Amino acid sequence: MVKMSDVALEAGVSKMTVSNVINGRPGASDDTRARVLDAVARLGYQVNATARQLRAGRSGAIGLLVPHLDGPYYSHLAARLDTLAQSRGYHVILERTGASREGELAAISAERVQPYDGVVFSPVQVDTADVRRAGIEVPVVLLGERRLSGEFDHVMMDNVGGAELATSYMLERGARRIALIGGRREDGVDSMATLRSRGYRKAHAGAGVPVDERLIVDAASYNTKDGYEAVMRLHRDGVSFDGAFALTDAAAMGALRALADVGLRVPDDVQVVGFDNDAESEYLIPRLTTMDPENDLMAERIMELLLQRLETGAPAVGEVVEAVMSARIVVRESTLSRVRG
Amino acid sequence: MVKMSDVALEAGVSKMTVSNVINGRPGASDDTRARVLDAVARLGYQVNATARQLRAGRSGAIGLLVPHLDGPYYSHLAARLDTLAQSRGYHVILERTGASREGELAAISAERVQPYDGVVFSPVQVDTADVRRAGIEVPVVLLGERRLSGEFDHVMMDNVGGAELATSYMLERGARRIALIGGRREDGVDSMATLRSRGYRKAHAGAGVPVDERLIVDAASYNTKDGYEAVMRLHRDGVSFDGAFALTDAAAMGALRALADVGLRVPDDVQVVGFDNDAESEYLIPRLTTMDPENDLMAERIMELLLQRLETGAPAVGEVVEAVMSARIVVRESTLSRVRG
DNA sequence: TTGAAAGCGCTAACAT
DNA sequence: ATGTTAGCGCTTTCAA
Numbered sequence: 001m002v003k004m005s006d007v008a009l010e011a012g013v014s015k016m017t018v019s020n021v022i023n024g025r026p027g028a029s030d031d032t033r034a035r036v037l038d039a040v041a042r043l044g045y046q047v048n049a050t051a052r053q054l055r056a057g058r059s060g061a062i063g064l065l066v067p068h069l070d071g072p073y074y075s076h077l078a079a080r081l082d083t084l085a086q087s088r089g090y091h092v093i094l095e096r097t098g099a100s101r102e103g104e105l106a107a108i109s110a111e112r113v114q115p116y117d118g119v120v121f122s123p124v125q126v127d128t129a130d131v132r133r134a135g136i137e138v139p140v141v142l143l144g145e146r147r148l149s150g151e152f153d154h155v156m157m158d159n160v161g162g163a164e165l166a167t168s169y170m171l172e173r174g175a176r177r178i179a180l181i182g183g184r185r186e187d188g189v190d191s192m193a194t195l196r197s198r199g200y201r202k203a204h205a206g207a208g209v210p211v212d213e214r215l216i217v218d219a220a221s222y223n224t225k226d227g228y229e230a231v232m233r234l235h236r237d238g239v240s241f242d243g244a245f246a247l248t249d250a251a252a253m254g255a256l257r258a259l260a261d262v263g264l265r266v267p268d269d270v271q272v273v274g275f276d277n278d279a280e281s282e283y284l285i286p287r288l289t290t291m292d293p294e295n296d297l298m299a300e301r302i303m304e305l306l307l308q309r310l311e312t313g314a315p316a317v318g319e320v321v322e323a324v325m326s327a328r329i330v331v332r333e334s335t336l337s338r339v340r341g
Numbered sequence: 342m343v344k345m346s347d348v349a350l351e352a353g354v355s356k357m358t359v360s361n362v363i364n365g366r367p368g369a370s371d372d373t374r375a376r377v378l379d380a381v382a383r384l385g386y387q388v389n390a391t392a393r394q395l396r397a398g399r400s401g402a403i404g405l406l407v408p409h410l411d412g413p414y415y416s417h418l419a420a421r422l423d424t425l426a427q428s429r430g431y432h433v434i435l436e437r438t439g440a441s442r443e444g445e446l447a448a449i450s451a452e453r454v455q456p457y458d459g460v461v462f463s464p465v466q467v468d469t470a471d472v473r474r475a476g477i478e479v480p481v482v483l484l485g486e487r488r489l490s491g492e493f494d495h496v497m498m499d500n501v502g503g504a505e506l507a508t509s510y511m512l513e514r515g516a517r518r519i520a521l522i523g524g525r526r527e528d529g530v531d532s533m534a535t536l537r538s539r540g541y542r543k544a545h546a547g548a549g550v551p552v553d554e555r556l557i558v559d560a561a562s563y564n565t566k567d568g569y570e571a572v573m574r575l576h577r578d579g580v581s582f583d584g585a586f587a588l589t590d591a592a593a594m595g596a597l598r599a600l601a602d603v604g605l606r607v608p609d610d611v612q613v614v615g616f617d618n619d620a621e622s623e624y625l626i627p628r629l630t631t632m633d634p635e636n637d638l639m640a641e642r643i644m645e646l647l648l649q650r651l652e653t654g655a656p657a658v659g660e661v662v663e664a665v666m667s668a669r670i671v672v673r674e675s676t677l678s679r680v681r682g
Numbered sequence: 683t684t685g686a687a688a689g690c691g692c693t694a695a696c697a698t
Numbered sequence: 699a700t701g702t703t704a705g706c707g708c709t710t711t712c713a714a
Contacts, residue, residue, distance in 0.1 A: 046451040051707035069416035094435035110387040224621045257624040280565045283598040285626045392691035
C-alpha cells in the first residue's frame with residue numbers, strides 16, 4: 001500500500017507538503033505542487049480515508065439508516081438525498097436496520113455511526129430515549145412516522161392528516177363502509193399504522209359515520225401480498241365494503257388484485273385509495289388514487305437540516321427543529337367512476 | 342468523547358487490558374474483567390471504530406455498490422446479503438453509484454472502498470480494467486449482467502439464456518411477432534439489454550422465425566413508465582404484435598397497462614413475459630409470467646465467494662471464480678389463456 | 683513556502 | 699495475568 005510518506009520521498013518534499021497539495025490548501029509553490037501531483041500519479045497514491053478520519057474527524061459520508069429497502073419508499077428517498085448530498089461534497093451511505101429493535105440499536109450505536117459525519121435515521125421500534133442513550137456524537141436527523149420528543153431535529157409526515165384526507169375523500173364520494181387495509185396496531189409507540197388508523201377514525205367522526213371494527217384488517221408488512229390476503233379475508237368472512245383505504249400503495253396493489261379475483265369492480269363496487277404515490281401506481285389496473293407524501297420536498301428538508309448542523313458544527317441542543325410535511329391526494333381511476341366523472 | 346484510556350483509569354488497569362476484555366480475548370482474571378466491564382458501563386464507553394480499523398485493519402463492514410435502488414432487484418439482494426453477512430459477524434452497507442461512469446469510479450476508488458473489509462460491485466459503465474486501475478486492496482466480487490474478463494471473482498446471471506428461454510416459450514405457444522420492450526443497445530459493453538436482446542434473437546433463430554426490427558423498442562431505464570410508453574409507441578406506429586417480452590417486470594407492468602389502454606387482451610391477443618420475478622408480479626392484472634433469476638441463490642453464491650476471500654486472507658490472484666446463475670421461467674396468467682390451459 | 687514534532691484512539695508484539 | 703512500547707497514516711500546530 002502506497003502511503004503519503006512514499007509520495008513525499010518520491011517528490012523530494014515532506015509529508016506535510018504532500019498533504020497540503022492533496023487537500024488543495026494554499027502555500028505551496030506551483031513548482032512543488034506539480035512535482036507532488038506528478039509523484040501521486042506515478043505511484044497511484046490514494047489517501048487512506050480511515051487515517052484521515054481518525055486525525056481530521058470527517059469522512060464526507062452521511063449515513064442513512066432505514067428499516068428496509070424492499071419497496072420504493074426509502075430507495076427513492078436515498079437517491080434523492082444522495083443527489084442533494086453530492087452537490088455539497090458529501091455522499092450518502094445506506095444501512096438497513098431490518099425494522100427490529102435489535103437491528104436499530106446496532107445501527108445507531110456510537111461505534112457504527114461514528115464513521116459518518118452525520119446521520120439520518122428512520123426509527124421504527126426505538127424511541128428518542130434509545131437514540132439519546134446510543135450516545136451518537138454526530139448530527140442526527142430523525143425521520144419518521146411518529147412524533148418523537150424534541151431532542152433531535154426531526155422531519156415527519158403528517159400521517160394522521162393524510163389518512164384523514166384519504167378517508168374523507170371516499171366518504172364524500174358516498175362510501176359508507178371503508179375497509180382499512182393494514183390498520184390498527186395501537187401498542188405503545190405511534191407507528192405508521194397507528195397514526196394512519198387514527199386519521200381514518202377522525203374522518204369518520206367528522207362525517208358522523210360509525211366505524212365497523214370488522215372493516216379494519218391487519219396487513220403485517222404492508223406489502224402486496226399482505227394487501228391481497230387482507231381483502232381475501234374480508235371477503236371470506238362475509239364483511240361487505242364499498243371503499244378500501246390501504247396503508248401503502250404496495251398493499252393497495254394486492255387489494256386490487258384480490259378485488260378482481262372476487263369479482264368486485266373498482267371503483268363501481270369499491271373505491272380504493274393507497275398511500276405513497278409509488279411510481280408504478282399510475283400504471284395499475286385501474287390506476288390508483290393515492291396520497292402523495294411529496295418525498296422530494298421531504299428529502300430537501302432533511303438535507304437542509306443536516307447540512308446546517310454539519311456546517312455550523314455542534315449538534316446544538318435546545319433549539320431542535322421539527323418539520324411536519326403534509327400529503328396531498330392524487331386522484332385517479334380507482335376512485336373515479338367514469339360515469340360520474 | 343470517552344476513550345479507552347478513560348476506562349483504563351476508571352477500572353485501575355491498563356489500556357491493553359481494557360482492549361483485551363472488550364474484544365473477548367483470553368487472559369484476564371474474572372475479577373479484572375468485571376471491573377473493566379463495570380467501568381465501561383459506567384462511562385458509557387464505545388470503541389472508536391475508525392481507530393480500531395486504522396490499527397487492526399478490519400471494520401466488519403462489507404460494501405455493496407449498486408447502480409440504483411429504485412426497483413426491488415438490488416434492494417432485495419441487499420437484504421439477502423445482509424442477512425447472510427450478519428450471521429458471519431459482518432454487516433452490509435449500501436452505496437448507490439447512479440449507474441454513471443463517474444459515479445462508479447468514485448465509488449470504487451481505493452479511498453472510498455478502503456473502509457470496507459470486502460466489496461460487492463455491480464458495474465454498469467465500467468470494465469475490469471477500470472476496476473483494476475482503481476487499486477482496490479480488499480477482496481472484490483463483481484456481480485453482473487456482463488461477462489468480465491477473469492481478474493476478479495464474478496457472479497453473473499445467464500441473461501442470454503434467460504431471454505432465450507422466455508422468447509422460446511412464447512414462440513412455442515404460437516406467438517410469431519414478439520415485441521421486445523427495452524431491447525437492443527449493442528454499443529461496446531455487454532449491457533443487460535444487449536445480452537437479453539441477444540437471447541431474444543437466438544430463440545428466433547432457433548425456431549426459424551424472422552425478427553422484425555420494428556418490434557424492438559427502447560425503454561431507457563426499464564421502469565414502468567418506459568414500458569408503458571414503449572407499447573404506446575408500437576401501437577401509434579401501427580406495429581402489430583402477438584407477444585411482448587419486457588426486459589424487466591417493472592417495464593412489463595407498464596406494458597400491461599398500455600395494452601389495457603389500447604384494448605388488447607392479455608394473453609388472448611398478446612402474451613406477456615417479464616424478467617425478475619418481483620414480489621408484486623404475482624399480483625398484477627393479469628398475473629405476470631416472468632423469468633426468475635433466483636436471486637437468493639445468487640446472494641448465497643456471492644457471500645460464499647466473498648467470505649472465503651475474507652477468511653483466507655489475500656485477494657488471491659490467478660484462481661478467480663466465475664459463477665453463472667441461470668434463470669427459470671415462472672408461468673402465470675399473462676401467457677396462459679384460460680381456454681387452452 | 684516548507685518541515686518537524688506530536689498525537690488522533692486503538693492494538694500487535696513483546697515484556698514482566 | 700497484566701503492562702509497556704511502538705506505530706497504523708494522516709493532519710494540526712508551530713517553528714524555520
